[in-house]
Amino acid sequence: MEPYATLLIFLSSGETDVAHVSSVLGLEPDRDPSHVWMLSTEGHVPSRSVQEHVRWLLDRLDGRYAELAQLREERYWACVVFHDTEPPDPAEAARVDSELEQHDITFDFELEREDFHGDHDGDDFEDEKER
Numbered sequence: 001m002e003p004y005a006t007l008l009i010f011l012s013s014g015e016t017d018v019a020h021v022s023s024v025l026g027l028e029p030d031r032d033p034s035h036v037w038m039l040s041t042e043g044h045v046p047s048r049s050v051q052e053h054v055r056w057l058l059d060r061l062d063g064r065y066a067e068l069a070q071l072r073e074e075r076y077w078a079c080v081v082f083h084d085t086e087p088p089d090p091a092e093a094a095r096v097d098s099e100l101e102q103h104d105i106t107f108d109f110e111l112e113r114e115d116f117h118g119d120h121d122g123d124d125f126e127d128e129k130e131r
């Protein structure tokens with residue numbers, strides 16, 4: 001699977017008004033909204049560079065930073081989550097952090113992780129009880 005990034009805008013209480021976020025930003029999410037407003041680079045950025053994914057997302061937000069600040073004042077959070085990628089080297093991570101921090105956007109990596117026993121059957125709790 002190709003790496004991609006998703007910009008998430010949400011209220012920590014889980015009561016995100018997706019229509020309100022779209023209205024304030026003047027930008028529709030590209031995912032079926034539920035309790036989180038989402039915009040993804042999936043299918044748009046054919047690169048393994050996390051910086052290129054960040055640039056694509058920030059280009060979509062260009063001219064909307066005051067609106068993003070308004071949402072933050074309303075207690076909304078903005079976070080970019082990177083999927084199916086390894087964390088970048090420290091220099092690239094610092095550049096990404098700097099670019100996103102300018103707009104008070106956090107970031108995280110969603111990594112597929114093996115459990116500490118290397119077991120892949122999906123029944124880790126039952127396996128652990130049997131040991």
